[in-house]
Amino acid sequence: MRAPLALAATCVAVSAALALSACGGSKKSDDKIKDQGTDVSTSAPAPTTTSAAPSPTAPGVKRPVITLPSDAKDVFEDEHTGDPVKDAVLADNAGYVLATDEGIFKGKTTENLGFYATEKGLANAITYVQGVHAKGLVWTGTVRFFDRKVTMEGTGDASVVYCSDESKAFPKHVKTGKVDNVATTSESYVLYSTHAKKNAQGVWQTTDIVSDRGSKQCQP
Incomplete structure (x- = not known):
């Protein structure tokens, strides 16, 4: 997600810059996109071919290579925990974020999103991408x-909690190329709580995600 923008997104809202990267339910009711999503295929994806943000790698089945435009970048910290299982969970979580952003820039969700997400995690991301596309927006920055x-949970599933800093990301209008230089506020920082389940291929798919924009836990 990105900071506020005047459009509800993410499954969260686009309220300050563009809540565009990982999508999910929000604790703020006005942050949700009302558009209904449609399903996408969960079959093996075809890799994309542009720009500069390759997907992180994790053991098991070959992951798709996802690239974003040269003026947009997702930076993932804390990739190495010392635990190979947790590292794989984090890598696939980053893949989910990138696949959602790929949908934003392509104007539609791709098979890569179905590779990294299922259940509510997939439905929310589809709804988010459709909502942002309907507004004629993408984003630029970092x-x-x-x-x-x-x-790691007793069931064998995993939860991932993380923050995003959207202070250097800005909404960009597709038709005109105009960039809205939104000021940095507390709303530029978002707390995410996600659930992931390992599928038969060994991919840690995001099954649910909740966000809290402006969370004190993520403030600098």
């Missing part, structure tokens, strides 16, 4: 994801 922590 979004930093930090304080990324994995907790």
Whole structure:
């Protein structure tokens, strides 16, 4: 997600810059996109071919290579925990974020999103991408994801909690190329709580996500 923008997004809202990267339900009711999403295929994806943000890697099945335009970058901190399982969870979580952003720039969701997400995690991202596309927006700049922590659950599933810093990301109008230089506020920082489940291929798919924009936990 990105900071506020005047459009509800993410499954969260686009309220300050563009809540565009990981999508999900928000604790703020006015942050939700009302558009209904449609399903996408969960079959093996075809890699994309442009710009500069390759997907992180994790063991198991070959992951798709996802690239974003040269003026947009997602930065993922805390990639290495010392635990290979947790590292794999974090890598696939980053893949989910990138696949959602890929949908923003393409104007539609791709098979890569179905590779990294399922259940509510997939439905929310589809709704988010459709809502942003309907507004004629993409984004430019850099979004930093930090304080990324994995907790392994007794069921074998995992939860990932992390923050995003959207202070250097700005909404960009597709038709005109105009960039809205939104000021940095507390709303530029978002706390995410996600759930992930390992599928038969060994991919940690995001099954649900909730966000809290302006969370004190993520403030600088």
